[in-house]
Amino acid sequence: MSLESTMKNRDGVGLTGRAIRPDGRRAVPRGRNVHPGLHAFLRSYQLYLLLLPTLIYILVFHYGPMYGVLIAFKDFKPHLGILGSPWVGFRHFIRFFNSPNCWIIVWNTLGLSLYQLAAGFPIPIFLAMALNIVSGRYFKNTVQMVTYAPHFISTVVMVGMLSVFLSPSYGMVNHMLAFFGLERVFFLGKPEMFQSLYVWSGVWQDAGWGTIIYLAALSGIDPSLHEAATVDGATLFQRVRHIDVPGILPTIVVLLILNLGRVMSVGFEKAYLMQNALNLGKSEIIATYVYKIGLLDAQYSFSAAVGLFNSGINFILLLTVNRISKALGQGGVW
Amino acid sequence: MIRLSREDRILNAFIYAVLGIALLVVAYPLYFIVIASVSDPAAVNTGTVWLWPRGINLEGYSRIFADRDLLAGYRNTVLYTVAGTLLNLALTLSSAYALSRKDLAGRNVIMGLLAFTMFFSGGLIPLYLLVNNMGLYNTFLVMILPNAVSVWNIVIARTFFQSNIPDELHDAAVIDGCNDFRFFLAIAIPLSTALTAVLTVFYAVGHWNSYFNGLIYLRSKERFPLQLILRGILLQNQFQTELQTEDVYAAKAQMLAESIKYGVIIVASVPVLILYPFAQKYFVKGVMVCAIKG
Numbered sequence: 327m328s329l330e331s332t333m334k335n336r337d338g339v340g341l342t343g344r345a346i347r348p349d350g351r352r353a354v355p356r357g358r359n360v361h362p363g364l365h366a367f368l369r370s371y372q373l374y375l376l377l378l379p380t381l382i383y384i385l386v387f388h389y390g391p392m393y394g395v396l397i398a399f400k401d402f403k404p405h406l407g408i409l410g411s412p413w414v415g416f417r418h419f420i421r422f423f424n425s426p427n428c429w430i431i432v433w434n435t436l437g438l439s440l441y442q443l444a445a446g447f448p449i450p451i452f453l454a455m456a457l458n459i460v461s462g463r464y465f466k467n468t469v470q471m472v473t474y475a476p477h478f479i480s481t482v483v484m485v486g487m488l489s490v491f492l493s494p495s496y497g498m499v500n501h502m503l504a505f506f507g508l509e510r511v512f513f514l515g516k517p518e519m520f521q522s523l524y525v526w527s528g529v530w531q532d533a534g535w536g537t538i539i540y541l542a543a544l545s546g547i548d549p550s551l552h553e554a555a556t557v558d559g560a561t562l563f564q565r566v567r568h569i570d571v572p573g574i575l576p577t578i579v580v581l582l583i584l585n586l587g588r589v590m591s592v593g594f595e596k597a598y599l600m601q602n603a604l605n606l607g608k609s610e611i612i613a614t615y616v617y618k619i620g621l622l623d624a625q626y627s628f629s630a631a632v633g634l635f636n637s638g639i640n641f642i643l644l645l646t647v648n649r650i651s652k653a654l655g656q657g658g659v660w
Numbered sequence: 661m662i663r664l665s666r667e668d669r670i671l672n673a674f675i676y677a678v679l680g681i682a683l684l685v686v687a688y689p690l691y692f693i694v695i696a697s698v699s700d701p702a703a704v705n706t707g708t709v710w711l712w713p714r715g716i717n718l719e720g721y722s723r724i725f726a727d728r729d730l731l732a733g734y735r736n737t738v739l740y741t742v743a744g745t746l747l748n749l750a751l752t753l754s755s756a757y758a759l760s761r762k763d764l765a766g767r768n769v770i771m772g773l774l775a776f777t778m779f780f781s782g783g784l785i786p787l788y789l790l791v792n793n794m795g796l797y798n799t800f801l802v803m804i805l806p807n808a809v810s811v812w813n814i815v816i817a818r819t820f821f822q823s824n825i826p827d828e829l830h831d832a833a834v835i836d837g838c839n840d841f842r843f844f845l846a847i848a849i850p851l852s853t854a855l856t857a858v859l860t861v862f863y864a865v866g867h868w869n870s871y872f873n874g875l876i877y878l879r880s881k882e883r884f885p886l887q888l889i890l891r892g893i894l895l896q897n898q899f900q901t902e903l904q905t906e907d908v909y910a911a912k913a914q915m916l917a918e919s920i921k922y923g924v925i926i927v928a929s930v931p932v933l934i935l936y937p938f939a940q941k942y943f944v945k946g947v948m949v950c951a952i953k954g
Contacts, residue, residue: 366765372840373758377770380755383808384774390790391782397789404789453682456675469679473686474940478932480869482887483925486894487689490925496918498692501707530686562668594784595872599895613784620785621876633783641780 398631411627418631427615435611438597439589442525447585449529450536451578455570457537458544459562473534485599488527489514515604524600524609539581540574547573583651587644590636612636693922697721701912701919719916720923723899730924732882733889740803740885741867748863749856751809756817757844760825771818774811788876802877803885807866813859820855821848857942861935868932886928893924 367374393408398418400411422428453473460466479487491497492513500510513519547569555565594613601609612632620629696704700715708714724730759767781787787806796802825848833843849856871887878884892898899920903913 363765370761370764370840373761373764376754376758376840376844380751380774380809380814381770383751383805384777384811387787387790387806387808388777388781391786392780393782394786394790395782397786453679456679459672459675460679465676465679469683471937471940472683472690475690475933475936476686478865478869478936479929480871480887480890480932482869482871482890482894483929486890486921486925487693489895490918490921491689493918496705496915498707504707530689533682534686561665562671599891616784617876621788626785626789630783630785633785637781637783644779 395630395634397627398634400627402627402630404626414627418628419635421628422632422635427610430607431610431612431615434608435590435592435613438521438524438611439592441521442528442592443585443589445525446529446532446536447582449533451540451574453533454537454540454544454574455566457541458570459566470534470537473537475534476531477535479531481595481599484527484531485596488523488600492523512604514600514602517605517608520600520605520608524596528596540577543574543577544570579651583647587647588640589643590639693925696919697922697926699919701915704919704922705915717919720920721927723916723920724923724927727899729881729884729889729898730886730893730927733884733886736883737868737886739800741864744804744807744867745860745863747804747808748810748813749859752813752817752859752863753849753852753856754844755809756814757821757848759814760818760821761830761840762827774814778811784876791877797877798879798883800883803873803883806873806877807870810863813862817852817855817859820852824855825851854942861942864935865932890924890928894921 396408397411399413399415400408401414401417402408402411457466457469460469476484491499494500494510494512499513504510511519513523551569552565555569560568590612592611592613594617597609597611598614598617601614613636616629616633616636619625619632623629692709695711695713696709697720698716698718699709699713700717701720703709703714758764759771761767791797791802791806796805829847830843833847838847869887871885871891874883874885874888878888897917899917903917
């Protein structure tokens with residue numbers, strides 16, 4: 327409670343505080359027995375009521391599983407419950423690290439994610455800079471309108487599109503290959519194609535959407551800089567290089583940091599949908615592995631251990647990357 | 661207007677070319693799906709449809725709209741989306757408003773509590789066990805409650821309130837005897853149309869497109885959301901199996917099933933794509949708030 331009251335003071339806002347309420351009403355009688363922290367609490371009880379449902383939700387559905395992750399160190403049996411199941415220490419982790427799958431899966435996850443970053447990160451930046459230069463409003467709006475649209479397509483539909491377009495006997499891509507006298511390819515069945523399909527379909531879907539944030543940063547650049555440079559005889563390329571690029575560099579750095587921190591958290595949905603027996607060697611990532619051994623094979627504890635290993639790495643990555651960025655003088659993300 | 665130098669004109673032409681190609685690369689697959697969905701299945705599947713539809717054939721659509729599973733999935737998804745989005749909005753706006761008030765004691769602690777969940781999670785299995793223990797497995801609520809609010813959106817909304825609802829406004833309202841509930845409902849919310857629009861679109865699209873919760877928490881097919889049904893049709897060829905049980909020749913069934921997929925893609929995506937131009941003007945604002953935070 328005393329912590330709360332110090333925080334109120336540090337924020338230094340007495341504007342709506344009781345002390346200077348102009349009408350002099352006192353919602354809470356301020357007797358000697360009322361602790362100042364409690365007093366602050368009672369004064370804004372309506373705000374706490376507004377917060378309450380969200381707090382309950384967060385505690386139940388986010389902190390609840392954090393408690394439940396104890397089963398990673400136990401031999402969980404549903405009928406014994408989380409507390410009743412026997413402790414086994416790090417047995418599940420050791421088993422995972424010693425399994426031949428472990429490093430393949432970690433490597434697949436990391437490889438997919440880095441590939442995605444390498445292709446998916448720079449493209450929106452270039453697109454945004456190009457859009458920023460284009461002067462034709464109609465053309466610019468059309469490009470934006472069309473390239474934003476795929477962002478709203480669901481993962482299921484996206485993978486469905488891949489499968490119809492790439493179908494060996496009916497798909498349009500293979501018809502095109504056949505037209506040029508090339509051999510038909512079963513793209514989705516080739517492990518070596520999996521990462522490229524995953525990444526480039528992702529670029530197709532999200533590159534346009536990704537420009538929004540850079541366009542916003544670009545629109546914040548003072549136009550008089552461009553005017554002055556033009557008067558001084560700078561070429562378009564020079565203006566982009568020396569005005570636009572430095573102007574959006576902070577945004578780029580922050581987004582890069584955020585993305586680097588997420589490098590081990592590749593989502594489940596798309597990889598799982600694109601998986602088939604043939605490409606499993608490349609398409610099995612941590613998230614899909616956790617799902618399969620945990621929910622399909624019901625090895626709860628082992629799967630929770632693998633999941634915890636993954637969240638742990640993510641967390642450490644984020645902290646590290648944030649620390650590095652602070653050290654570089656870019657300011658942390660938080 | 662200052663005359664462009666030769667170098668500038670070359671760069672300009674290059675940029676137009678690149679954007680033009682990007683436009684085509686994105687637009688053509690979308691356009692192809694539209695024309696393929698109304699063309700004769702045989703023409704689509706043998707690769708003679710390229711620029712315009714051939715042999716207009718709407719049998720695919722008539723089969724789609726006659727498919728019980730698909731219609732049920734559609735209805736379910738509409739329900740999940742409406743109910744889920746309303747809950748999302750209620751929780752996000754109310755908690756974000758409370759957290760935006762500088763005089764809320766302990767708000768940094770609460771904000772930290774929320775933010776931590778963005779960086780660390782217990783993982784899939786503990787969440788799954790928790791949801792099952794709460795008796796939510798295979799219920800309507802399981803499609804709504806586990807995603808009741810997104811912390812990221814709270815952050816966006818809080819930033820919006822902080823920069824758009826001036827403290828003076830609140831002070832003035834307090835002088836007139838307005839309490840926090842009333843200020844939130846009668847003043848803060850009506851002043852936040854752009855925010856509400858962006859949040860609605862983000863949440864609604866999220867619900868419409870989600871299949872993961874349905875996949876892990878639902879067992880009965882009559883509760884399946886659209887995306888799970890789509891997965892069956894698009895990726896597991898359910899239509900083909902269905903058609904083959906009727907007296908359709910195998911080869912024709914396969915062709916028809918392939919071309920039905922194009923129609924299904926459209927029927928499933930149109931509601932979302934219709935929503936998007938209406939809210940488009942708000943996106944830039946919404947994402948910019950993220951940028952400020954970022």
